[in-house]
Amino acid sequence: MSITRRTFIKNGVAAFTVSLAVPRFVSDLAYAQGPASRNLIILDLSGGNDGLSTLVPYTDPFYYSRRPTLGISPGTVLPIGSDSSGKALGLHPKLAGLQSIFNEGRLAFIQRVGYANSSRSHFFGTDIWSTANPMNSTGSGWIGRYLSTLAPPLSPLVAWNTVGEAPHMFQGTVAVASIPNVNGYAFQSPTGGGEGVLERAAATSIASHIPVDKPQVAFVSTTVQSALATLDTVASVGQVKPSIAYPNNGFGQALQAVAGAMVKDTGTRVFWVQTGGFDTHASQDTIADNGAYVRLMVTLNDGLSALYTDLKNQGLLSSTLLLSFSEFGRRITENGSRGTDHGAASVMFAMGGGVRGGIYGTSPNLSPDPQNPTLENAAGDVTFETDFRSAYAKVLDNWLGADSVTVLGGNFRKTGIDFV
Amino acid sequence: MADSAKLIAHLLRRAGFGVGPDEIAAFGNLSYAQAVDRLLNYDTIPDTVDANIGQPGYLGTTSNGPFSPNTILTDAQQRWLFRMVHSQRPLQEKMTLFWHNYFATGFDKIAGVVNTAHATRLMAAKASEDPAGQQGQIEMLRANALGTLRVLLIQITIDPAMLYWLDGNTNTRAQPQENFGRELMELFSRGVGYYTESDVYAAARVFTGINLQTGDIRSPNASFSWVYRANQHDTGSKTFSFPIYADGGKTIPARAAASGTQDAIDLINALAYHPETARRVASKLLTFFFSETLTPRASDLDYLANIYLQNGTAIKPVLRAIFMAPQFQDPATYFTRYAWPVEYVVRALKEVGWTGYSAASALSPLINMGQKLFDPPNVAGWVLGQSWFSTGAMLNRMNWASNLAANQQFRIATASAGARSSPTALVDFLTSRLATDLDPAVRADLITYASAGSTWTGSDAQLRTKGAGVVHLILGSAAYQFV
Incomplete structure (x- = not known):
């Protein structure tokens, strides 16, 4: 891991230095309009989300037999219909807000997304989802490469990261602004004033x-x-009053800043938001009110519901797409610690005004038969049906107006997952 | 500064936290080789630094009630910062930080399972501060800072904080827990690509039975210690993809439950002595002490790996080889390593001053710079190098520098009294004091700033304002972010 990072850092510095020839740090640029005013929010569920507890296959008997304490009972899941194979699916009981968005047709789930020989390492897995290359986890991120295709001049806030560390997925030749707290994003001096x-x-x-x-x-x-050039704009984002209250946690505040940036038209094309704690090896508890996974779902639901409502109220929903990912799914059978270990394919979701809501892809059959084609690793983990790069390709081609073949380094276009 | 002094200052930035008055006193008359000896052979220097906490003349601490570093995380963080600033054993603190990143264990998860007071104990308490005499993880790492990786791996396997962090406390025969076994191979020894999924399953079975025993955790005096539960040990044989024994054997034999801990010892002994582990440790140490941007040469890794293997996996001889290498001592290496947030903060305190400043004032800024001591983001530790320098994190460095400069403005003005003749004299005095490699164009900007606004009089008030301003600008400059 350190070696891959180091190689990247070396390349990154070189690339960054070259890009200085372009005068990016001008605050009053005219940004491209039209379809190019669309933006993308990448949501990282870090730690490896247990997709089977997010989108629950509540009619699969093996779901319950393999998860004696983690299985969520059919009576409590929030049904959202069936997939194309006829399998009924329901959301985690705490995702009522997402259920409403689904019912409005603005939320899509893509089942069994992953890649061959899925890495079970958090760090390798995150790197692979970032580079969009299972063979090479170093080098630029796919969003970073997308940003490189945009015609200058770009806003200095074209890529807005809401956490402290710049995400690998965004790294490339274009500067990324990391703004963990809009109100702390200011220049202080010992004396102040003049x-x-x-x-x-x-x-x-x-x-x-x-x-x-x-x-x-x-x-x-x-x-x-870059920081000094963006201070005043970011300060103005901090002044934006949302149309509804966001949760008072890190995730909620990050989403509020994202909406504020859209209101202020900062020229941002991609945002990065993150909510963590999904590495639920022990005491995953999907049921009790204070259970670990329950709290994860509450944070997710409340944050995204607020964002959705706020953007809708402000007329910004149609220009926004949110895409979730996690570095891997989790083992189907729960472990002795009432948790789940690192697995393989899992579910992604997309939310926004341009989303064609629904359930894409098919659910795994959870039968522990080693020959079960929807599972791998001796029927221990979910095997992928849709390559994760096909989801990226859909977003690049159909939403961002980019050429996915160029950005992803290959043709991963796939029919049947037309979520946007 | 003479060239030899510059070289020792470089050594102290890398192998310690920079040069303050204490380091000038201790290292001022030493040759480079003697300085390396003093840093490495710290066992001969008494470890009395903690007795100075709360005494006048030292970095301050601020606590809500009695200072309690074994139950309050922010007090533990302050104690560690205090040690980094004032310890007479700077390399021991530096290596403790290295191991904290290497075996990265996060306070938050443990606090979520027990509570914040217990979690602080498990991370930070000295044996003398724990009701059951259990050493906190950082104390264990400090005690073994220059020891062998083999012993560190054994100690970390039975460390209560680690047993919570990677879920060893729930590892049972019926359902082996993979988390620790995986990270042991991926992060603590061989590395990605040098183990298989079936190795992970075998390793999980090796550690079955090694669990955690606690008293009633509702009691503040609850004890925490590792325990071996023979009836939870999987006694079957375990086969790996790599050799476990000197004869090339890859299978840990089935053995009686009573002697099941031997499985763990056999696996750890093997992992510690694997050439892949040796090269990985050498690479980590080169990254930390020499350069995180240059890819290590294979020949250098082999050279250091060999020293590690020839010395029973000991770290100290490897460090000596790094510090004595001509490349390490090359002036082209000075100020090329991205400073970690704690390195940046501690060095600034040593160079600017600490009297009247509380370590507590650095805690939130450090989190915003991306480094919360005792709570790395995940088991791989902090992402180093360029990744520390997002726009937001850099603004937080600049704003903390402003806070320190404002706090120290009277001391800065007093120290600068001999340089009151002109803005240029002030800038040159302060740039000489804040050792760094400033571009001449930056010096010109600083002089322009010091001259701007009101007419130069050199009054005490002007020295305070402009002195603090110049210190802030230097600490906030790109050049100062390197050690």
């Missing part, structure tokens, strides 16, 4: 000296430049 104005001018000038012989210093200098 002295603070002088200091900010000095800091801006200092950051403009890019040493050609020191790529690392050059990288940090451009980070400082």
Whole structure:
């Protein structure tokens, strides 16, 4: 893992330094309009989401026999119909908000998404979902490559990351703004007032000296430049009053900032939001009110419901698409710790005004028969039906107006998953 | 600064946390080789630093009630920062941080299972502070900081915090828990690509029976210790894809439940001595001490891996080889490694000053810079290098620097009294004090800033304002983010 990161860092610095020839940090650019004003929110459910507890195959007897304590009873799931194979599916009981969105036709689930020889490592798995290349987990991210295809000038906030660390998926030649807290995104000075104005001018000038012989210093200098160039716009986003209250947790606040950025038309094309804690090896508890998985679902449901309603109220839903992913699904049979270990394929979902709601792909048959074609690893894990790059391709081609073959380095277009 | 002093300052930034008055006193008259010896042979220097917490003249601490680093996480974090600033054994603290990242164990998960006071104990308590005499994980890592990986792997296997973190506490014969066995091979020894899924299942079975025994966790004095439950051990044989024994044998034999812990010892002994592990450890240490941007040469890794294997998996001889290598001492290496947030903060405190400053004031900023001590983001630790430097994280470094400079403005002005003759004199004094590699164009910007606004008089008030401003700008510059 360290080796792959290091290789990336080396390449990343080189790429970044080259891109400095383009004057990106201008605040009053005219951004491309029309279909290009659409944006994409990537949602990372980090830790490896147990998709079988999100979208529950509640009529599969093996679901209950293999999950004696984690099985969610048929009476409590929120039914959303059946997939094309006729298998009835329901949402986790705490996903009532998502059920409403589904019923409005603005939420799609894609079942059994993954890739061959799925990595069961968090870090390798995340890297693969980021690069969109199961053979090579290093190098630029697929979103980073998409951003490189956009014609300049780009907004300095074209890629907006709501957590502290820049996600691998966004890394490439275009600068990513990481804004974990819009209100903390400000320039402070020891004295303030007029002295603070002088200091900010000095800091801006200092950051403009890019040493050609020191790529690392050059990288940090451009980070400082990018931060200083975006302070005032981000401050204005912090002033936006949402149309409804967002949950007072990190995920909710991140989504509020995303909506605020859309309201202020910051020129952002991709956002990154994350909610973690999905690595539920022990005491996963999908049922009790304070159960670990229940709390994950509450956070997810409340945050996304608020975002959906807010964007709808503000007329921004039609230009927004949210796409979820997680580095892997989890083992079907629960372990001795009432949890689940690392597995393979899992469910993705997409939400937004342009989404064709519904259930895409087919559910696995959970029979522990080793010959069961929907499972792998001696019927221990769900095997993939849709390559994850086909979901990416759909978003690139049909939503972002990009060429998925260029960005993904191959043709992964697939019919039957027309969720957008 | 003489070249030899620059070299030792480089060594102290990498093998410690930078140069403050204490390091000048301790290392000022040493040759480079003597400085390396002093850093490595810290066992001969008494470890009395904690007795100075709360004493005047040292970095302050702030606590809600009595200072309690064995039950309150923020107090434990402050104690560790205090040690980084003031310890006479800087390499021991540096290596403790290295191992904290290597065996990255997160406070939050443990606190969610027990409670925050117990979780703090499990991470940070000294044996003398624990009702049952159990050492917290960081104390265990500190005690073994330059020891052997083999012993560290055994200690981490039975460490109560780790037993919670990677779910070893729930590993049973009927349902082996894979989490620890997987990460042991992926992150703690061989690395990705050098183990198979069936190795993971076999390793999970190896550790069956090694569990955690706790008292009543509702009691503040509850004891936590590892326990071997023979009736939960899978006594069957376990076969791996790689050799376990010197004769090339890949199968740990079936053995009686009573001696089941030997399975774990056999596996760990094998893993610690595998060449893949040796090269991986060498690579991690080179990344940490030398460069995280240069891909290590295979010959360097083999050289260091060989030292590791020849010395019974000991870390100390490997570090000596790194510090004594000509490449490490090459001035082109100075200020090329991205500083971790704690390295940045501690170095700034050493160079700017700490009197009247509380370690508590750095805790939230450190989280916003991306590094919460005792709580790395996941079992792979923090993502290093360029990844520390998102726009938001960098702004948080700059804003913490502003906070420190404002707090220290009177000391900065006092220290700068001899440089009050002109803005240029002030800038040159402060840049010499905050050792870094500043571009001449940056110096010119600093002089422009120091000259801007009101007419230069060199008054105490102006030294405070402009001195703090210049310190803030240097600490917030790109060049200062490197050690």
